[in-house]
Every structure is written in C-alpha cells, then in structure tokens.
Amino acid sequence: MRIEIWADVVCPWAYIGKRRLERALASWSGDPAEVVWRPYRIDPSAPAPGEPLADVLRDPMVDAALRGCAPHLTPGENRERVSRIALAEGLGPRWGAGWRASSHDAHRLIALAHEAGGPPLQDAVAEEVMRAHFVDALDISLPAVLDEVSRRAGFPAGGRLLADGAADTTVRELVLRGRAAGVATSPTFVVNGAALGGAQPPEVIHAFLAEAAGRSPRQLPxxxxxxxxxxxxxxxxxxxxxxxxxxxxxxxxxxxxxxxxxxxxxxxxxxxxxxxxxxxxxxxxxxxxxxxxxxxxxxxxxxxxxxxxxxxxxxxxxxxxxxxxx
CATH class of the missing domain: 1.25.40.10 (Tetratricopeptide repeat domain)
Incomplete structure (x- = not known):
C-alpha cells in the first residue's frame, strides 16, 4: 500500500503528521506500507537565502495573516500551542524554526533521494530536512545546509546533484499536479485516490488507512x-x-x-x-x-x-x- 504525503517541509504540521503517521503504522496489520513524500508549498514566495523569522514576525502584515490561522489565539500563543504539540510527539528537545526560507531545493533533495534509494532513503532525508528546520533552526534554503542534511541521512551525493540543478522540473511539476489533484493543505495523506488532510491523531490516520486500503487504485496512463x-x-x-x-x-x-x-x-x-x-x-x-x-x-x-x-x-x-x- 502506497501512502503519499503531500507536505511542505517548512510546515510544522508536516513534521507532526509524520510522527503521527509513524504511530498509526506501528499498529498497522494490513498490507505493507510504502511512504512516498510529495512536494507542497505553503509559502512559495519565501526567499533563498532565508530571512530571520524573528524579523518576519515583526511585520504587521505577517502578524495579521497569522492571526487568521487561529483566530482565537495570538500568533505567539499559537506558536506556543504548536510547540507543545510537537514536543508531545517527541520532536525536540528544542522546537522552533529560525528562518523563513524557500523549501524548493529541500523538495528537490527529497525527490532526488527517492530516485536514488526509494522510499526508505527519501523518508530519512525528509526527516533530516525537517529536523534541520524545526529543531536545529537552520536555513534549509542554503546549499551547505542541504549538503550536510543529505550526508546525515546517508545520501552523500545529494548536495552535488542539487548543485547540478537536478529534479528542478520534477518538483515544479509535482507541485502543480498536487494542486490539480485538489491537495490544499499540508500534510495531506493520499492512498488509492482517497485523501486525508491535516496532521490528524494516529487513530484517525489508522482508520483512514483501513478504509483507503480497501479501495481499488485507479491506474491511468x-x-x-x-x-x-x-x-x-x-x-x-x-x-x-x-x-x-x-x-x-x-x-x-x-x-x-x-x-x-x-x-x-x-x-x-x-x-x-x-x-x-x-x-x-x-x-x-x-x-x-x-x-x-x-x-x-x-x-x-x-x-x-x-x-x-x-x-x-x-x-x-x-x-x-x-x-x-x-
């Protein structure tokens, strides 16, 4: 059973959702699951190199936009809420991004990892990318950071492939395909054409997998x-x-x-x-x-x-x- 995770690696819910999926799969007794990461962009205009998140958050327009994400909380309160959830999922010991940074090259690296080593290597690279962004507070738009991330994940060729421009078209097309298919939130789990949006609790993900596993995948040329x-x-x-x-x-x-x-x-x-x-x-x-x-x-x-x-x-x-x- 293939589980596609359409997510942006700079979205905290993507990392939280990854942990919750892992917990759901720990009790999964159905067909063996294969997890494949697909790119989604929550902030396509984010720069490379990145800009310090503390500076960005002082912008009144950004503050107003963030208030729309959780109207009952201030942006600071919402960040604290997400931090508590992340720590409860074992993400830490420190939590919090330090940069507003383009995730395009990180998605390229994740796509290249899939080409080179399939889902296991890709998942390892996705893990290290999100750890670098949320736990180590590094600027993941920087080539040197992604090269180190790639090496830590067991993909030493990743940095060189990025420098050569590999997977640029692949990622841009996948982002478009996700949008065309109706992906509108990070993360979105897709199995056999069924979709579950958001970092849902493990029991909800487990129930979704059980229902989706019974569907017949539609294979089109x-x-x-x-x-x-x-x-x-x-x-x-x-x-x-x-x-x-x-x-x-x-x-x-x-x-x-x-x-x-x-x-x-x-x-x-x-x-x-x-x-x-x-x-x-x-x-x-x-x-x-x-x-x-x-x-x-x-x-x-x-x-x-x-x-x-x-x-x-x-x-x-x-x-x-x-x-x-x-």
Whole structure:
C-alpha cells in the first residue's frame, strides 16, 4: 500500500503528521506500507537565502495573516500551542524554526533521494530536512545546509546533484499536479485516490488507512493523467501551470487534437494569442464543424483587434451552437 504525503517541509504540521503517521503504522496489520513524500508549498514566495523569522514576525502584515490561522489565539500563543504539540510527539528537545526560507531545493533533495534509494532513503532525508528546520533552526534554503542534511541521512551525493540543478522540473511539476489533484493543505495523506488532510491523531490516520486500503487504485496512463491535471489547472485559473504540464505532451503527442486544443485554451487565457492562433487556425480548417474551435478562434482574433476575421468565425460558432451567440 502506497501512502503519499503531500507536505511542505517548512510546515510544522508536516513534521507532526509524520510522527503521527509513524504511530498509526506501528499498529498497522494490513498490507505493507510504502511512504512516498510529495512536494507542497505553503509559502512559495519565501526567499533563498532565508530571512530571520524573528524579523518576519515583526511585520504587521505577517502578524495579521497569522492571526487568521487561529483566530482565537495570538500568533505567539499559537506558536506556543504548536510547540507543545510537537514536543508531545517527541520532536525536540528544542522546537522552533529560525528562518523563513524557500523549501524548493529541500523538495528537490527529497525527490532526488527517492530516485536514488526509494522510499526508505527519501523518508530519512525528509526527516533530516525537517529536523534541520524545526529543531536545529537552520536555513534549509542554503546549499551547505542541504549538503550536510543529505550526508546525515546517508545520501552523500545529494548536495552535488542539487548543485547540478537536478529534479528542478520534477518538483515544479509535482507541485502543480498536487494542486490539480485538489491537495490544499499540508500534510495531506493520499492512498488509492482517497485523501486525508491535516496532521490528524494516529487513530484517525489508522482508520483512514483501513478504509483507503480497501479501495481499488485507479491506474491511468501517465499521459492521460498529465492531460487531466493540465485541464484541472486551467479550470483553476492557472493557464501557465497547465502549459508546464502540457509541454512534454506537445513534444510527444503534438498531433493529438485534444492536447492541441487544451494548449490553445491555455495560450488564450495566458494572453499568448499568436501561439493560440498557430494551433487554432489548422484545427478550424481540419474540423470546420467544431463550434467551440470556431468560437475560440474568433475570440482570439477579436482580442488581437482583427474584428473582420473574428466576426466570421463567431457567426459560424453561433450558427452551430446558439448558446455561443452574443
């Protein structure tokens, strides 16, 4: 049974959730569990190198945002609450991040560990990354820190691979895929398509695993899953993210009509109108009875100021599908 943990390593609940999952698995008697870490970003704009968290917390805007996380507590009281929970889970003896730091390279290191040594090495690296951030209060955006973390976890090649830029695309795509799949909190546990959000108590996690283990996993071809995730991102208002996932498909399945039309939609919604036209004009010629293609082509031309040509395609779309009129 594969358990995916979609989490950000700078999220305290990710580390707490890891401990609670371990406690749930200690009493697990079902199929052997394989834990795989997937990237999620709670603070995508965090810098590298990081900035001292004490300075960040003095910012009134940050203070206001943190008050929204636990409205009944001050930010300081909430941090104390999380610290008590972490210590109760055996995380310590000291607890508390010292830096607001980008987690992108840490996620790259975790992904590389999975490639190099599978789930056991990946889990060891994830553990050391979170320990460095929350217990040792180190800036995990720094290459030297991640190199030391990697060595402590038994992955001495990690620092060199990071320096070479490895796994950058992998992590960026996985973050997008998680968003497309509906991951919206750190951590989120996913098993056979079922999801459990948050660092729930071990008994809740155990019950979730028991229920999810009985489900039949839905296996889709990689290109189909990629296409569905790209479409989901477009529906979520992220056309650039959709294009990131579509680019490999355009290279390998560039003659597939569905892939091309989805790319045209993404280009249109990201204002890359010339690129949209290069797809839509041949599509309209190949399938002149496709009212949606005619509509999108007309709107693309309209946005470019070519009102004469746009009107012809828009009239044709409306004639075939009256709902497109107006």
């Amino acid at each position: 990689e290109e189909v899953e990629r296409l569905r995730h790209a479409e989901a991102l477009l529906d979520l208002g992220d056309p650039l993210g959709a294009l990131t996932l579509l680019r490999p498909l355009l290279d390998t399945h560039g003659d597939d009509r569905g892939t091309r039309l989805l790319a045209a939609r993404a280009y249109f919604h990201s204002a890359q109108l010339n690129r949209a036209l290069r797809i839509l004009e041949p599509l309209a010629a190949q399938t002149p009875d496709d009212s949606y293609v005619q509509l999108l082509l007309g709107r693309t031309l309209q946005r470019q100021g070519d009102t004469g040509r746009a009107a012809a395609h828009l009239r044709l779309a409306a004639a075939m599908s009256p709902g497109y009129a107006g």
